[in-house]
Amino acid sequence: xxxxxYSLTRSHKAIRDALDAAIARVVNQGQFxxxxxxxxFEREFAHFIGTKYCVGVGSGLDAxxxxxxxxxxxxxxxxxxxxxxxxxxxxxxxMVGAKPVPVExxxxxxxxxxxxxVITSKTKAIMPVHLYGYPCPMDGIMKLASEYGLxxxxxxxxxxxxxWNGKRxxxxxxxxxxxxxxxxxxxxxxxxGALTTDSEEIANFARAHRNYGSAExxxxxxxxxxxxxxxxxxxxxxxxxxxxxxxxxxRLVTAKRYFEGLDQVKEILLPPMPTKMSLPVFHxxxxxxxxxxxxxNYLADSGIETSIHYRRPIHLQKAYGHLGYAKGSLPExxxxxxxxxxxxxxxxxxxxxxxxxxxxIIGFFKTL
Ligand SMILES: Cc1ncc(COP(=O)(O)O)c(C=O)c1O
Numbered sequence: 066x067x068x069x070x071y072s073l074t075r076s077h078k079a080i081r082d083a084l085d086a087a088i089a090r091v092v093n094q095g096q097f098x099x100x101x102x103x104x105x106f107e108r109e110f111a112h113f114i115g116t117k118y119c120v121g122v123g124s125g126l127d128a129x130x131x132x133x134x135x136x137x138x139x140x141x142x143x144x145x146x147x148x149x150x151x152x153x154x155x156x157x158x159x160m161v162g163a164k165p166v167p168v169e170x171x172x173x174x175x176x177x178x179x180x181x182x183v184i185t186s187k188t189k190a191i192m193p194v195h196l197y198g199y200p201c202p203m204d205g206i207m208k209l210a211s212e213y214g215l216x217x218x219x220x221x222x223x224x225x226x227x228x229w230n231g232k233r234x235x236x237x238x239x240x241x242x243x244x245x246x247x248x249x250x251x252x253x254x255x256x257x258g259a260l261t262t263d264s265e266e267i268a269n270f271a272r273a274h275r276n277y278g279s280a281e282x283x284x285x286x287x288x289x290x291x292x293x294x295x296x297x298x299x300x301x302x303x304x305x306x307x308x309x310x311x312x313x314x315x316r317l318v319t320a321k322r323y324f325e326g327l328d329q330v331k332e333i334l335l336p337p338m339p340t341k342m343s344l345p346v347f348h349x350x351x352x353x354x355x356x357x358x359x360x361x362n363y364l365a366d367s368g369i370e371t372s373i374h375y376r377r378p379i380h381l382q383k384a385y386g387h388l389g390y391a392k393g394s395l396p397e398x399x400x401x402x403x404x405x406x407x408x409x410x411x412x413x414x415x416x417x418x419x420x421x422x423x424x425x426i427i428g429f430f431k432t433l
Pocket of ligand 1: 124125126127150151153154194220222223243244245246256257258
């Protein structure tokens with residue numbers, strides 16, 4: 066049996082006609098950048114997340130960069146963030162001229178208990194990353210931020226629909242960014258991103274910033290960039306948004322099947338289970354083992370594609386050498402990078418495929 070890590074072709078099958086019709090509608094209308102579809106998507110996505118405003122942009126990286134810029138974060142400022150994340154989280158901080166300050170992780174996420182001791186007079190913001198679809202413990206983070214007068218910018222690229230204490234990821238911070246990259250829980254058929262906020266001022270800043278700093282034709286109120294969401298992508302995202310809760314539910318069902326199927330394997334650490342406070346959307350299903358490379362090869366030989374998020378923590382990447390972090394400075398993030406393995410999980414994966422993955426993992430540990 067072959068089990069792909071992800072199959073968009075299969076997930077799109079049920080909505081293929083609607084996608085084709087949405088594309089045709091935009092082609093017939095003849096407006097391709099920032100029009101009716103983008104406005105409608107922004108309204109609908111803001112409603113889904115539970116914020117007053119959403120601004121569609123060109124990528125998740127841009128959504129995070131514009132969020133930081135809108136909050137006035139720049140030269141000399143420090144931003145607290147995890148090292149066990151996608152490179153783009155750090156890049157956004159660098160893009161505005163600020164300094165990323167990594168904080169250790171616990172259960173994949175920024176460790177709220179370790180935030181306080183790295184706060185300095187230069188700290189301006191905390192960037193919690195809801196990694197793998199798990200919401201960060203936002204009550205503690207928001208309390209600390211308000212105590213120290215810091216902004217919160219959530220990176221919810223991997224957690225569209227996840228909830229912390231009944232509130233959606235992407236609705237806690239002053240300005241938050243998500244990616245709409247095709248493989249995200251909500252993904253376009255190309256690049257895209259969105260900023261969410263309750264602040265009209267931030268939404269207006271972002272609307273101008275994504276369009277060369279111009280909210281009104283020929284009037285440039287700031288130095289902006291070009292990061293606009295296409296009409297075709299927005300029309301596609303509107304269709305997909307209607308299915309997002311159902312797809313997230315399907316991911317949860319698959320995760321439960323993995324939890325049950327792998328329960329007996331003592332050599333692996335399973336990811337955290339959902340709780341009353343934390344409702345993840347299983348963007349990834351990530352196991353941990355110190356036999357990762359061998360297991361990954363064994364599964365590949367059995368026709369199962371897996372992936373690693375992420376193989377090297379950002380503080381040890383060459384591009385960040387100037388920050389001076391040595392191996393051993395963030396032991397948990399470094400351990401995760403050596404032990405995490407992402408299993409196939411996506412809407413449309415079949416029960417027998419999940420069962421086959423579990424059987425092969427069980428089989429692998431019997432060979433040792
Ligand atoms: C956690 C996280 N942050 C930011 C990004 C950046 O998003 P994009 O690739 O749309 O720029 C991604 C996407 O890969 C991500 O997973």
